[in-house]
Amino acid sequence: MDLSQAPFETLLAELDFQLHDVLQLEGREEHLPLLEAAISLAAAEFAPHAALLDANEPTFDGARVHLPPTVARTLEAYHDAGFLAAAFPEEEGGLGLPYAISQAMVAAFQAADPSTAAYPFLTAAAANLLRVFGTDDQKRRLMAPMLTGRFFGTMALSEPHAGSSLADLRTRALPQEDGTFHIVGDKMWISGGEHELSETIIHLVLARIPDAPAGVKGISLFAVPRHHLDPDGRPGTRNGVRLIGLNHKMGYRGTVNAALAFGAEEPAVGELIGRPNQGLAAMFHMMNEARIGVGLGASMIGWAGYRTALAYARDRRQGRHPDTNDPASPPRAIIEHADVRRMLMTQKVLVEGGLGLSLFCATLVDDLEGSDPSARQRARTLLGVLTPIAKAWPSEHGPRANDLAIQVLGGAGYARDYPVERYYRDNRLNPIHEGTNGVQAMDLLGRKVMRDEGAGLQLLLGEVGSSVARHRGHHALEELCDGLDAGIRLITEVSEVLSRAAAQGRVRRGLANATEYLHMVGHVLIGWMWLEQAAAALAGDTDFHRGKVQAARFFARYELPRIGRQAALLRRLDDTAMTMPDGGF
């Protein structure tokens, strides 16, 4: 059974529904051919080579990094189609598409092969940072070649001793008389850090200028190309960036992941991007969109597993119904078994709900650069709260969906002949990179809720509440509306308790269960996404639409009740793990 195309069969219908029926984006007629082109390329070029790339990870021979040749070919097709610059303004060389549409296109590639897709996604993020923070000259020399795939980009934040803790970065940037900087230090976990796929690589590096303030307020951002660039931006000899070694990962194997030494033997010449000591703010411009992208990827790897498991369950015959156990009767397709249906339904609500949240965030990113100042303000406020959730919720629950996809396939799911075990390994990266989910939870509760007085949360819960009020009265939606109203009340109550604790100086205790808090809020938001999807689906009368309404019911019954446990822990500032004696573990 060839399952490699299963993720793409209904993807256009799903994206179309979410973008145009649920989010009500205008321009369906223009968007559909673009989405179709992205899905076709993903299905025809990315998906077929994913298993081969997984089995043949990058190697380093001491001089060069080697990758299977299909990677370059696949990316060339991607660049030729102009997809990398899809969301960039036409005057900058892009297609001028809404960010939400470009993210829907990205979704297709994430479902097909996230480890190949990582190269252009990192490059697009780096280019976008340069678009906002670069000088015209930097945009011409560094950004423009990224948009056509001539240069690739990276983000170089982590160091061997400092992953989550950016305050402790040690890499130095020594000012030179010609205005450049010599970068000195080791960077770790750099995706796309070394390869021969592009003319050069532009590393965006966080480093400290001498005498900068301690901590995150003394970090600046630099562009450090793999090769020295001439004034026209043509790459020449190698710059002083050296590969220390490749990291070998459980999944995402096709994405080179490198430890890099800057300036160890010869100078690593870089140029400042933006203003000195403002590097973290610039990097976070890139990082926030990357975080939303991580969540999207996690849902789409989950989607790939879900559609694969569904295709398998429709085809595979095994066993009989428990009330008709006649061995002479023919075995049933396993999709008929209640437990398989439960696993498929769970996958559906997790991945289609998560996808909804990512696309909603993408429309807010569009609003950030729109002409309406109140929409800009709303988007900024909502994204502050939503970004950590849009990163962490799908990256927790997308892998959960992948786990269930393996279980639907049984022994076949554990074998490398089928793609679902690869999806499971690939998706396990997502709770870790771009800020671990624990870091996201601290960002949400400690910064966005406690410190900023919860304005964003109030706005967000107000929007959920309005949505519930608007959809009341439809019999099919009542249970979910009830659950969401209860959820809003619980979040409000718990947030007050936690904010009060913080105000009284009990910051550590208030934050002790930040992860439970994030997932409680996340579950309510995903319930909201399902309410909006079900409400939009009531207008249709195909099985697709009925399935959306039924899935919303399933979310209300199987998933939303999980928040009661979390609220109880949070309400009483549970400190059981904190007060465990160290020697008691």
Place this chain on the structure above:
Amino acid sequence: MDLSQAPFETLLAELDFQLHDVLQLEGREEHLPLLEAAISLAAAEFAPHAALLDANEPTFDGARVHLPPTVARTLEAYHDAGFLAAAFPEEEGGLGLPYAISQAMVAAFQAADPSTAAYPFLTAAAANLLRVFGTDDQKRRLMAPMLTGRFFGTMALSEPHAGSSLADLRTRALPQEDGTFHIVGDKMWISGGEHELSETIIHLVLARIPDAPAGVKGISLFAVPRHHLDPDGRPGTRNGVRLIGLNHKMGYRGTVNAALAFGAEEPAVGELIGRPNQGLAAMFHMMNEARIGVGLGASMIGWAGYRTALAYARDRRQGRHPDTNDPASPPRAIIEHADVRRMLMTQKVLVEGGLGLSLFCATLVDDLEGSDPSARQRARTLLGVLTPIAKAWPSEHGPRANDLAIQVLGGAGYARDYPVERYYRDNRLNPIHEGTNGVQAMDLLGRKVMRDEGAGLQLLLGEVGSSVARHRGHHALEELCDGLDAGIRLITEVSEVLSRAAAQGRVRRGLANATEYLHMVGHVLIGWMWLEQAAAALAGDTDFHRGKVQAARFFARYELPRIGRQAALLRRLDDTAMTMPDGGF
């Protein structure tokens, strides 16, 4: 940081506590040196080669299967120590140890390298089956050489079209004039199915004799050696068992997993074990202990991850407390961070709770063969209910612990330089093999609760209730006692609702959420294990003991409340997934 020894540092203390303080087994002084020897061998021989074996899985050159030479060396040390026959009677060539002690020894090897340990564990299970169902001659020729490691054993149940559905097995056993059978058919997913590690391999094969009844009532069991054996049991020329190919798995890579053809070219000569058409009952004697063993393995792979993450968290310095965010202060060991503590605590309650359940079941297996008829009856009744839970609960929650171990290590956890990603891949097999967890749930609810009128469940809940009554009054245990009493009430109520539905002919609907039912009961049982552990720990006053009491509290607060959601779904016979239109997925 060398983390490969972390799983063994406190394992003796843990096993000693569970066996002698909690389960109150007699013979501590004799047991401890044996446990220590097992742990030493596991730490010195099994653990160090696990990563190498994972990276160099078995290969087939068309004639022979190749494995790294460390496998044979490691197993030789295991056999030399006599561990394989630990639980066999001395008159059969064993050490005559209680099964519970032999399982505690097994635990050490599961924590060290489950994929190497699989060979002797399968062999011990096959030998045990022959001990019970074989003739004296079969025991002499087939079983005795297993106990010394000369022969290895397999269980050959699955076929390409039938994994969970044994009723559909097609392999035929054609009677010959000399009393032997010629076995004809293909078998799939055979662990240890082909290798050069032993003089021969004894395949225990399920097959149908012509004109046998349809379904599971027409299945017989055969021993089919890889080589023809002479009357003294000496292996000669090859029998007609041929390797079709190796399965390549996500984890457990060191265990050969094979598709085998019986009698495809030349006859595969087998001999009947036990009586015709009684093969499934014999196989289930082996299978039930194997299921308990799978659960034990799942907890122990979880334990390995937990202890590794704990060692890493004590060593790795990163970040500061949220209320003292001075970048000039030194970074803290990450075990100080509340979210890391929460993840470690969760791992602890899952794996030490699961281990408790497995060892409790092992004591019941001992009772099955004891001299006390009422104890035998009690053990048989309890094991009927406990076995599916002892298989499925740890194999769901052990991997959950491994997921958290990766998260504690962050990027390092995703890299193959550290063992935790391997644990995660290895443990993902456990919800699948020896009957998927969905099959276990149907066995528990459909067979043990609905069909057998719940006598086993009542006995079990009665024991939990007595335990709660006995430990009431200790302040530290009250919360858990309350939670368990509530859990007993919920299980009783829900079981009545489900049994009534089945009695009214609504079998499918009653079974629709069997998996949720199993995990609800499982969580209460693990809570019971924690009550017993905490109660036993009140007698001590070290950090080890205080940690047990605190972990029991954590289980009461973080884990036990999960059952409310499940009970609500079960109580109303939720059929949301069942009534989803097929086209709605």
